[in-house]
Amino acid sequence: MYKRMLFSVVVAMITILLVGGPGLAQVLNIAIPQDPDSFDPVKTVAAATGEVAFNIYEGLVKATPQGEVEGALATHWTINDTGTVYTFYLREAFFHDGTPVTLDDVVSALNRARDPKIAVRAGELSMIKDVHPIETGVQIELHEPNGAFIYTLAEVYASIYPAHALDLARRPVGTGPYQLQEWVPNQGLELRRFDQHWSGKIPYFEQANFMIIPDENSMVLNLKAGRVNLIPRLEVAVLHQVENDPNLVILSSPMNLVQVFSINNARPPFDDLRVRKALALGTNREEILHGAAWGRGTLLDSALSPSMASFYNDSLHEVYPYDPQRAKELLEEAGQEDLQLVLTLPANYPLHVQAGELVAEQWKALGIQVDLQIVEWGTWLERVYTQRDYDVSVIGLAGRLDPHAILVRYTTGNSRNFFNFSNTRYDELIRLGLKTVGSERREVYLEAQEILAQELPGVFIMDPPQIAAMTRGVQGFKNYPTYVVDVASLYK
């Protein structure tokens, strides 16, 4: 009797070992601060969606860590002599629901993305004249040559999904290496490896969980406790908590984000260039770099991040160097010795709030009365970004792959131009930038940046550091110039 019991126990244990052992899934837990808003590629505006969706959706092309584009659902593409017709050749690929990717899917997805009645960013694809299928692929016709076009196809809104998909907002169907399994709003997202990915490569992690943790201190605690394996974007304010931990690996690189004190150019007295100049001359950016980013960021002088090396204008340091004396004189000249301003700060970004607190003290030294107003993110979007009802604010503008997408927001009348900046020559240059190529295009953007540095839609501060923190053993982390986390490249 006793022997038989022992025997069955041993059998049970062996069974558990055999069945349970290999079945242990490789799981990666990633902490991100904000919830995605929607997984419908043409409806989303939240950066968090792009971050997660990068693993779920693919376009005809996709971004590389170097800031270039490479073929994704298209194996390759050709451009005609006039630069107005792009022909994309499709590869054989499957959606997460098992159906093959067809020409119809590609055409309908791209047409939906440029339909202003449906897509929130339809304007960014307005250079497209027509999309039509040909025998081996898809032809996209442009109104005129456009150097930025190919990069727009790597954005989330140009993702390809089945024409028959019904509820993309909550149930995304893409072709990426991972598919969405479950989404509990404000808590987390569970992604499962998609084994039929066209590349034939099977990512190491079978499951990836994006956990929504808004507080940076809790993120770090979770990382140290092993409940989180990767924080792709760590707030620099908590860096010191992880820096010397032998169980963690920290990777730091430029973020391709431009931190800028935006000035409402349309509101007096800030419509007076002398006042804007005074603010620029009175800003000690070194101190902000050290005080808010622990000296880890890169100072910059224009609306492009130095990480866009081929277009960045690096000769602008001396346009308005820190000179509080000169700043005071300018305020006097402009008759603004008693200037009062409200500095609106977005509460959920400690980096920007701290930069704001520092600059407030610097401007006070010029005799300006600075009132700080810390507002929630929703209020910030509403008041500063949409209604443009503010004096001065501070924000980080996320980088794109192509300079046009970044610089176009400073053109007169642009919907994202919450600076209310307007300069005729600048508008001309931005139009010109699309029609030129090579070194000529570079010259155009160098001059455009010079105008921004001199005319001051705002005071450009730094490209903050992008710090990724992960538990030792997680490898293959790739830093992109866009706001994404590439789960498929990670392994242990």
Place this chain on the structure above:
Amino acid sequence: MDTRRWGMILIGLIVALTILGYIYTPYDPNEVRVMERFESPGRDHLLGTDHFGRDVLSRILVGGRISLLIGIAAVALGSAVGTLLGLLAGFRGGLWEEFLMRTSTALQAFPSILLALLFATIWEPGVQVVLWSITFGNIPYFLRLTRNQVLSIRKRPYVEAARALGARDRGIMLRHIIPNLKDALLIQFTVSLAGAILVEASLSYLGVGIQPPAASWGRMLREAQGYASLAPWGVLAPGLFIAVTVLGFNLLGDTWIFRREDVLKRE
């Protein structure tokens, strides 16, 4: 020494330091010196420096005035309104009492913090949010206390006697009831003050209270918490001052209770 004195001593100390803050601080409390950040307590900075290199002691000295002033003002306002309404409820009875008591129960069920978050969405975060949420939070306590006291005092033989002799409501209220309310109200006042200090600190900590660069103890806690492992003095100093102030007010309340008991015993 008599342990009952401690309340007085602690509060006296805090008030003295706060007054000192108006006259003298070792440094400009808002002056930023990034290169001197997180200096540990020592000869240059008695309580160290914070993440912007600001002197913690100077900020503690000026931070106290906001806590104390808002606390006292809000509790005074809340107690005045609460007491008046309590007298009304206690004397008039009937529908008035019913209405006031139900309303105050509803208000009491609302934590001050929630009330403050509500105010913060109506107005901008700032001093007025703290002020009104403490005021409104305190009204029901004083209302209830006053009404209960009025009800119990009214039944006492000497009040009945006064009434039998033809005294009017107003006379009874002024001559007999209010003087007898004084002790109970004073005790509640100190307890409420202790609570107000905590509410102010919590609200500033949550970011809906005092706005930077103004220093308040709660705000200092919030800003320093991320660096607690690196510069613990940034958290300990404001935390200690909040604790001492709250303790002081509570002990002060105890002193009144003891004194009242002594008086009753003697009688």
